[in-house]
Amino acid sequence: MKEFIRGPRWLAAMLAVLLLGIAWISASALPESAVSGGPPPSPKEGFTAPDFELISLTGEVISLSSLRGHPVVINLWASWCPPCKAEMPALEDIYLSYRDRGLQILAVNMTAQDSVEAAEAFVAENHLEFPVLLDMNGEVARRYRLRALPTTFFVASNGVIRKVAVGGPLSGVTLRTAVEDLLAGVP
Numbered sequence: 123m124k125e126f127i128r129g130p131r132w133l134a135a136m137l138a139v140l141l142l143g144i145a146w147i148s149a150s151a152l153p154e155s156a157v158s159g160g161p162p163p164s165p166k167e168g169f170t171a172p173d174f175e176l177i178s179l180t181g182e183v184i185s186l187s188s189l190r191g192h193p194v195v196i197n198l199w200a201s202w203c204p205p206c207k208a209e210m211p212a213l214e215d216i217y218l219s220y221r222d223r224g225l226q227i228l229a230v231n232m233t234a235q236d237s238v239e240a241a242e243a244f245v246a247e248n249h250l251e252f253p254v255l256l257d258m259n260g261e262v263a264r265r266y267r268l269r270a271l272p273t274t275f276f277v278a279s280n281g282v283i284r285k286v287a288v289g290g291p292l293s294g295v296t297l298r299t300a301v302e303d304l305l306a307g308v309p
Contacts (some may be wrong), residue, residue, distance in 0.1 A: 171277045172265040176255035193304035194226045196275040198268055201240040206272040207292035210248055216250045216297045227252035227276050229234055234260035276300045
């Protein structure tokens with residue numbers, strides 16, 4: 123045994139262990155994006171909401187970053203989606219109740235899955251006053267990892283997502299509670 127510890131076999135075995143260790147560390151290391159501050163796997167509570175810039179039905183270009191300093195409700199919807207249709211009156215009521223306190227609502231129509239005409243008709247029929255943005259190529263759907271319609275993000279004035287609601291329709295009480303928490307700065 124002493125011969126093995128001092129002999130060339132021992133040196134070869136130690137070198138092999140060292141090389142295997144280096145290979146294991148290299149293979150199991152996190153990708154650079156995971157440690158370099160890259161985006162989280164999906165937008166979620168506690169993370170900054172991904173920025174976007176879209177055109178509204180009125181032709182105005184609106185970016186999320188331009189609303190920094192205001193609480194924002196981002197609602198991803200389509201005109202063919204029954205739960206989306208059902209929650210729009212509650213969103214309009216919330217907007218009318220809280221816009222004087224700085225609340226912004228961005229209703230992002232999934233135009234890549236819908237049509238501008240259908241969105242315009244729905245907005246006119248429901249007399250919606252908040253901005254309706256058009257996600258023509260699905261960019262916002264991809265950035266926000268859209269899984270179901272409707273999906274609503276409640277974003278604090280500092281740009282951090284406070285709550286995510288996947289599916290719907292959201293009740294007026296649920297919306298009001300989430301918005302009041304945003305306005306009060308409740309995490």
